[in-house]
Amino acid sequence: MGVQLDALVVIFTEFYYWVTVVFMFLIHVGFCMYEVSVSRRKNIAHTLMKNAMVVPIVTVSFFFFGWWIYFAVPNGPGITGGLVESPHATALSVVMGTHMGGESELGAGWARINGVFWAAFLLFSWTVASIVSGAVIERIRSGAFWIIAVMVGSFTWVIDAAWGWHPEGWMVQLLGYHDAYASGVIHAIGGGTALAVLIHLGPRQGKFAPDGTPRDLHPHNPWLAVIGLFLIYTGFWGFYAACNVPIFDISGDNPTFFSATTIYLTPTTLGAITFNFLMSLAGGMLMGHFVSKGDAYWTFSGGLAGIIAASAGNDLYHPLQAMVIAGVGVWIIYKMHFWVERKFQIDDAVGAVAVHGYAGVYGVVVAGFVLWGYPSSATEGYAAINPLGQIIGAFIMFFVLGFMPAWILCWILKKLDLLRVPKNIELAGLDYVENSIVEEQFGVIIEAERNAAKS
Amino acid sequence: MSTITTWSANPTDIGPMYPFVGSEWIFLVICVAGWLVWHIWQIKAENATYEEESGKLQGESLIEAIDHVWRTHRSGK
Numbered sequence: 001m002g003v004q005l006d007a008l009v010v011i012f013t014e015f016y017y018w019v020t021v022v023f024m025f026l027i028h029v030g031f032c033m034y035e036v037s038v039s040r041r042k043n044i045a046h047t048l049m050k051n052a053m054v055v056p057i058v059t060v061s062f063f064f065f066g067w068w069i070y071f072a073v074p075n076g077p078g079i080t081g082g083l084v085e086s087p088h089a090t091a092l093s094v095v096m097g098t099h100m101g102g103e104s105e106l107g108a109g110w111a112r113i114n115g116v117f118w119a120a121f122l123l124f125s126w127t128v129a130s131i132v133s134g135a136v137i138e139r140i141r142s143g144a145f146w147i148i149a150v151m152v153g154s155f156t157w158v159i160d161a162a163w164g165w166h167p168e169g170w171m172v173q174l175l176g177y178h179d180a181y182a183s184g185v186i187h188a189i190g191g192g193t194a195l196a197v198l199i200h201l202g203p204r205q206g207k208f209a210p211d212g213t214p215r216d217l218h219p220h221n222p223w224l225a226v227i228g229l230f231l232i233y234t235g236f237w238g239f240y241a242a243c244n245v246p247i248f249d250i251s252g253d254n255p256t257f258f259s260a261t262t263i264y265l266t267p268t269t270l271g272a273i274t275f276n277f278l279m280s281l282a283g284g285m286l287m288g289h290f291v292s293k294g295d296a297y298w299t300f301s302g303g304l305a306g307i308i309a310a311s312a313g314n315d316l317y318h319p320l321q322a323m324v325i326a327g328v329g330v331w332i333i334y335k336m337h338f339w340v341e342r343k344f345q346i347d348d349a350v351g352a353v354a355v356h357g358y359a360g361v362y363g364v365v366v367a368g369f370v371l372w373g374y375p376s377s378a379t380e381g382y383a384a385i386n387p388l389g390q391i392i393g394a395f396i397m398f399f400v401l402g403f404m405p406a407w408i409l410c411w412i413l414k415k416l417d418l419l420r421v422p423k424n425i426e427l428a429g430l431d432y433v434e435n436s437i438v439e440e441q442f443g444v445i446i447e448a449e450r451n452a453a454k455s
Numbered sequence: 456m457s458t459i460t461t462w463s464a465n466p467t468d469i470g471p472m473y474p475f476v477g478s479e480w481i482f483l484v485i486c487v488a489g490w491l492v493w494h495i496w497q498i499k500a501e502n503a504t505y506e507e508e509s510g511k512l513q514g515e516s517l518i519e520a521i522d523h524v525w526r527t528h529r530s531g532k
Contacts, residue, residue: 042524060490064483092479094471103470111470141505143498220528418498422505424512428520433508 009247009258010109016246017116023238024123026231028055031130034228035137037221038350042429043138044220050142051133054126057146058153062122064091066154070121074162080170088114120242121161124186125153127239131190132406134350136197138204138217139426144410144419151409152193152402160185160401164393167265167377171396175389176376180262181243181273181311183363184397191357192402194348200410200419203347205426214341217349222297229300233281236307240273240314250378265378268315279319280310283326291334301355302330308359309333312390313367316374325366333358357398364394 032051039047058066071086088095088110096118101108129149136145164171165185171177179185208214219225244260250267251257259267284306285299292298309329310322317325337354340346348354368390376385383389413419421430429435458476459469512520 041528060486064487064490091483094476094479097479098472100466100469100472102466102468108467141498141501143494143501146494146497418502422509424509424517425505428508428512428517429524432512432520432524433504 007108010112013246014112014116017113017120017242020238020242021116021119021123024120024127024235024242027123027235027239028126028130030228030231030233030235031127031134032228033231034225035130035134035350037224037228038134038219039137040217040429041220042431042435044431045434046142046430047137050137050140050145051130053142053146054129054133054149054153058125058129058149059122061150061154062118062125062158063096064154066125066158067096067118067121069155069158070162070166072162073159074166074169076163076170080173089118121158123242124161124182124239125157128157128186128190128193129153131187131352131356132194132197135194135348135352136201137349138430139420140197140201141418141421144413147413148193148197148406148409151405152190156193156401156405157186157189160189160397164397165263167263167379171389171393172264172376173382175393176383176385177389177393178264178367178371178374178376178385179312179364179393180264180268180315181240183308183310183312183360183367184394186360187308187311187356188360188364188394188397189402191353191355191360192398193406195346195353195357196403196406197410198346198348198353199407200414202420203345204349205423207347208345212342212345214345214347219297226296226300229304232304233307236304237277240277241270244268244270244273261378262315264376266315266375272316273314275319276310276314276317276322277307279323280306280314280326282306283323284309284330287327287330288334291331298334298351301351302334305330305333305355305359308356309363309366311360312363313371316371321370325363325370329359329362329366332362357402361394361398364390364397 028051032048035051036044036048068086068089068091071089072083074084075081077083087093088106090096093106093114095104095106095111095114099111101111104111129152132148132152133145161169163169164177164179165182166172169177204217206215207217243263245263245265246260247258248261248265249256250259250261250265260269261267281303285303287306288302289295289299292302306326306329310317310325313325314322333354336358337348337351340353341348346353365387368385368387371385372387374385376382376389410419420426425432456474458474459472
């Protein structure tokens, strides 16, 4: 009976993550759709390809080394211990391929679950790279962006996940860091990375008037943008499910008691996170509509930012708390976006630094106050959730692992003249070459048809 | 070549099922090299395209291209 139950747990877990991965694919579809729609017609193909190619580029690098990093460095290394042996997660491991679980010291569990668990994390990797992608449209070189995507998607975010989104991460142990649905580990780091890239990249031509007043470079299709955001909501729901361990015996020495848990193996339920996902979405949309005076783009972005603002504690909040936290967060990030834009002339084309970065930081910090005193982990002896730990955690996510590595990488790319497209290409449009070829072909075909009509 | 020679074996004894078990490192070297070469090729190709087009888009031809972009944008094509 015990063996059969173990087998069912493994197969259920395998299927559960597989379903979440399919849902999360919609996040990338949505990101591509809304980035393309926000860009002007002259840049559509470049914008689409820049983000679409995140899929293969980050997938292979995450297979090569990203997955191993997550399991190898939860101790720092050097903070709470050394590198952790992670034979199941190296690119050479036999359980990184088709495997039935026999002849392996790693057991049937890893053999079956490794691929779907890897994929769930990989989809988070695409997401964090896509957050950066939207902010930098219409002037970044694709090659530069794809190097940045590998850095944030397969390296820096994976380190932050090992530190703060792992049941034994040193930030969880020492700081009491708690970030159940990734306000910090995905969104704050994505926003911090985007801000550093934007500082080096500079604004699009014509974005700011000579006196520094920002101009509205109107999306070529605002309705496609909001449908894209709708798709991101859908995928985000799958993301929430993917952040959980679906079935785990939380009873300790007591009789078996299965429950869903967070990544920290602390109990929660799909019901709880469904309440909170929807109530924080609602709080965010209502505030987004209010503060932007009914602007469609910011209403939908407000919904997304609302979820992000409440995500760190959405395993434990009451739904009404989630809604209020989301609403306040969206008011703050909306004001900050336009203040930073005016004050520092930062041209964030989709508001990604605000919607992901500021909302993520806010979410982590607020959870420190609202959840003050809760155990951060199922393991006894770890620090409890507390405001200082969360503030330090938010700083590590946004600045240490988000802003700093991206600032250094972009400084190098800029020195090599690999970061930004030439000014005249930007003015003519990044699709200028493709469009010229298409128009040339049209000309040839029209001429051929005219000749055919005359003969 | 084949790792599995019968499907009648006890499933709990079956480990890796893909062919050429033990040669993973060869494929890893090939794939990592291919991945790096792809990035280098892509950056070189992108630079070459921009360099060529940048030379063409000077003075009047750039103004003409900008005008054309905006005519297309307004007509919604």
